[in-house]
Amino acid sequence: MVNLTVDGxxxxxxxxTMLLEAIRGAGISIPTLCAHEAVSRSGACRxxxxxxxxxxxxxxxxxxxxxxxxxxxxDTKSERVLNxxxxxxxxxxxxxxxxxxxxxxxxxxxxxxxxxxxADTDKGKCILCRSCVRVCEEVVGVSAIGLFARGSHKxxxxxxxxxxxxxxxxxxxxxxxxxxxxxxxxxxxxxxIWGRTFKMQPCDKCGxxxxxxxxxxxxxxxxxxxxxxxxxxxxxx
Amino acid sequence: xxxASNIAATTKTIVKKHxxxxxxxxxxxxxxxxxxxxxxKDALKAAGKSLGIPFSRVYEVATFYNAxxxxxxxxxxxxxCMGTACHVRGAAAIQDxxxxxxxxxxxxxxxxxxxxxETVNCVGACALGPVVVIxxxxxxxxxxxxxxxxxxxxxxxxxxx
Numbered sequence: 001m002v003n004l005t006v007d008g009x010x011x012x013x014x015x016x017t018m019l020l021e022a023i024r025g026a027g028i029s030i031p032t033l034c035a036h037e038a039v040s041r042s043g044a045c046r047x048x049x050x051x052x053x054x055x056x057x058x059x060x061x062x063x064x065x066x067x068x069x070x071x072x073x074x075d076t077k078s079e080r081v082l083n084x085x086x087x088x089x090x091x092x093x094x095x096x097x098x099x100x101x102x103x104x105x106x107x108x109x110x111x112x113x114x115x116x117x118x119a120d121t122d123k124g125k126c127i128l129c130r131s132c133v134r135v136c137e138e139v140v141g142v143s144a145i146g147l148f149a150r151g152s153h154k155x156x157x158x159x160x161x162x163x164x165x166x167x168x169x170x171x172x173x174x175x176x177x178x179x180x181x182x183x184x185x186x187x188x189x190x191x192x193i194w195g196r197t198f199k200m201q202p203c204d205k206c207g208x209x210x211x212x213x214x215x216x217x218x219x220x221x222x223x224x225x226x227x228x229x230x231x232x233x234x235x236x237x
Numbered sequence: 238x239x240x241a242s243n244i245a246a247t248t249k250t251i252v253k254k255h256x257x258x259x260x261x262x263x264x265x266x267x268x269x270x271x272x273x274x275x276x277x278k279d280a281l282k283a284a285g286k287s288l289g290i291p292f293s294r295v296y297e298v299a300t301f302y303n304a305x306x307x308x309x310x311x312x313x314x315x316x317x318c319m320g321t322a323c324h325v326r327g328a329a330a331i332q333d334x335x336x337x338x339x340x341x342x343x344x345x346x347x348x349x350x351x352x353x354x355e356t357v358n359c360v361g362a363c364a365l366g367p368v369v370v371i372x373x374x375x376x377x378x379x380x381x382x383x384x385x386x387x388x389x390x391x392x393x394x395x396x397x398x
Contacts, residue, residue: 166291
């Protein structure tokens, strides 16, 4: 166990616990976008910044990636933290002015769009947190998508912006996306994502279309369970 | 045009040369670019497959580095240094002259596939500015006249072959 102080409260957490969990465990809220239980941490959104004090030195760190340390003094609401967080929020808002999630979060943080950061019009709602790319690689295991180019040209998508032949249409990327950038259109027996249309499998019992056929084939191949046993939806199983 | 089978075979040889090591991806891509003067899509696919790296990941690396080109490039690659030192010594005028001489803009290739024009940020030879690098040869203190001379010489060499 390690003992630390968060906003004047003494708490103890098990070794290796990230500051974010330790702070939230103490009942203090920290805004985040990219921290998702399904994917590894990347510290991409920068909203979870806190100020830490070790000895006489203080610095700003991303709490989602900083492991709790013995004797650490954490301040989540110092003027310095709030300033950094507001700036991050202003920049995120300038990148994705259309995102409702960001707008709501900005309102909670008391941040308004700034004239000095010219709003982007071509970035959609993507904040480039890489969560979708991570889930596709780490959880699904197909790596159909990636972040291409760099700097202001960086975009998320499939290679060459073409239909990916490894994508299984599972929609995990849509699920983890914090801002709802990725578009998935489901219409009855069809699902369209990343420019590809997937055929949906109807449930053998209730007839509801519940998963893309390609996804079931992928699961069958990976687990060895015959495809015929997978054609029942989770509710009827 | 290089045939797809040739691309795949060449890529395979290159990957083998690097011991099928995942961490050698950049070196593999550099060698592929050396072989074809750019990174063909089929080569990226083949390299990813034999290295065990997803295609999307290979494409990420290929699009990240400016040194890699996904578009076919000319026989000679003309790089004009736009670094601060070269800039103050008139790199913009050299660029202008080069554009008019070759009739292309940076990032483009001449229709005869002889020259590609690129601008780079610094080649580390600031004392020689303005610098133009053609293929692996550095030309320092480039003037309008020198541009004509260098390009003329390369065109002549090409005509003789």
